[in-house]
Amino acid sequence: MPFEIRDLSIHLGGMPVLHGLDFTLPAGGITGIIGANGSGKTTMLRAMAGLLPPERGLVRHQGQDIAALPPRARARRIAMLPQSAAAPPGLTVRQLVARGRTPWMRPFLPMGPTDRAAVDRALQAVGLVDLAARPVDSLSGGQRQRAWIALVLAQECDTILLDEPLNFLDLPHQAELVGLLRQLGETRSVVMILHDLTIAARVCDQVLALREGRLVAIGPPGTVLSPEPLRETFGIGFDCTTLPDGKPVVLPAGL
Structure with missing residues (x-):
């Protein structure tokens, strides 16, 4: 199991943000996290990456308590891409992607053949060799997002956490990145925050819904992306239909 979340509670600035979350994510595939703004999605993702200490409870990755792992060991297991990541001016795509090798390199030594090969594979995977x-x-925005995804791939982790990877992308670039994410889910565990519920239905193997820091539902898209769980998650009604391939299409009621 890549993740076991047990009674996870987190406070930020003295205020409770997550309240006793308890769930398990399966190995492999894509899990989408949905919820309104302020529901605790990013906080939960950062806790899963070991970047926020729990007020109570724990996060286990492959059977080990994330909080007990040194940062370098965590970075060899879990790669996280935050929302709106920014590169220093003038940094090339290859230089950016090479930063994904930091957890595997010895301090103050140059990249070796293994590192260069990992960077080459990552650039190839996202179509940015040229x-x-x-x-x-x-x-462009889509190319930059692919470069950041390549950095994550070069890190060579079994688990990838993505905070709104489709944000600010136009429809062609969204479609392009969705195809790449599907490929990643075939060989890795991918957990990502999504706002577009129909994309979540098309891409995710399972969906986790949060409201005000509490777990509303977790399960297959056809179960979670249905009227009652969505009303409980967002506080409004939804119209949900099913396409011939069994995937739901979700729209707020009245649109």
Whole structure:
């Protein structure tokens, strides 16, 4: 099991944000996290990465307490891409992706053949080989997002956490990235925050819904992305239909 969350509670600034979360995520596939703004999605993702200490409870990854692992050991297990990541001006795509090798490299030593090969594979996977020498800040939004995904791939972790990876992308770039995420879910465990519920239905193997820091539902998209769980999650009604392939389409009621 990649993640076991047991009675997880977190306070930020003295205020409770997560309240006794308890669930298990299966190994492999894509889990989507949904909920309104302020529901605790990013806080939960950061706790799963070991970046926020629990007020109560624990997070286990592959049977080990994340809080007990040194940062370098955590970074070899779990890669996290935060929302709206930014690269220093002038940094090239290859230089950015190479930063994903930091957990595996010895301090103050240059990259070795294994590291360079990992960077090459990551660039190939996202289709940026021809743009490797370009500055990151000269790329389009979709290209930049692919560069950050390549950094995560170069880190070579079994588990990837993504905070709104489709945010600010136009429809063609969203479709492009969705295809890449599907490929990642075939060989890794991917946990990501999503706002588009129909995309969650198409891409995710399971969906986890939060409201005000509490777990509302977790399960297959067809179960969670249905009227009652969605009303409880967002406080409004939804119209849900099912396509011939069994995938739901979700819209707020009245649209």
